Amino acid sequence: MRPKSFDEDAKVIADCLREDIPVIVNLEETNPEHARRIIDFALGTTYAIDGEVQQVSEYVFVCTPKTAMVTFNREEPKQERDFSWLTKKL
Numbered sequence: 001m002r003p004k005s006f007d008e009d010a011k012v013i014a015d016c017l018r019e020d021i022p023v024i025v026n027l028e029e030t031n032p033e034h035a036r037r038i039i040d041f042a043l044g045t046t047y048a049i050d051g052e053v054q055q056v057s058e059y060v061f062v063c064t065p066k067t068a069m070v071t072f073n074r075e076e077p078k079q080e081r082d083f084s085w086l087t088k089k090l
Contacts, residue, residue, distance in 0.1 A: 001013070001023060001024070001025060001026070002026045002027075002028070002029055002030070003025065003027065003030050003034065003035075003038050004029070004030065004031075004034070005034055006034045006037045006038055006041070009038060010037070010038050010041040010042070013025060013038070013041070013042050013045065013063060014041065014042075014045045017042075017045050017046060017049055017051055017063055017064075017065050018045075018049065018065075020065045020067045020068070021065070022062065022063065022064040022065065022068045022070070023042075023062075023063045023064075024056075024060065024061070024062050024063075025038065025039070025042060025060070025061045025062075025063060026059060026060050027039070027059040027060070027061070028059040028060075030059075035059075039053075039061065042061065042063050045063075046063050046064070046065075049065055049066065050065075050066040051063065051064050051065045051066050051068075052064050052066075052070075054070060
């Protein structure tokens with residue numbers, strides 16, 4: 001999904017995760033303030049359900065419930081939870 005605002009979009013992400021549905025969150029076109037709130041909410045939700053958030057690229061994250069597994073096949077090592085870009089743009 002490409003969230004635009006926190007209120008509705010964060011709830012959709014949480015609802016999907018609670019129903020064991022993985023979510024790809026693309027924050028490229030999201031206001032940095034909303035992006036930070038959305039990713040914080042997604043991190044809290046996945047923590048609460050024993051899920052995981054993996055950063056795929058600078059603005060794309062994969063949120064998975066504990067029933068799903070995501071593997072990466074690329075040459076360079078994946079970047080581990082580096083959310084520093086959110087604070088740089090504020």
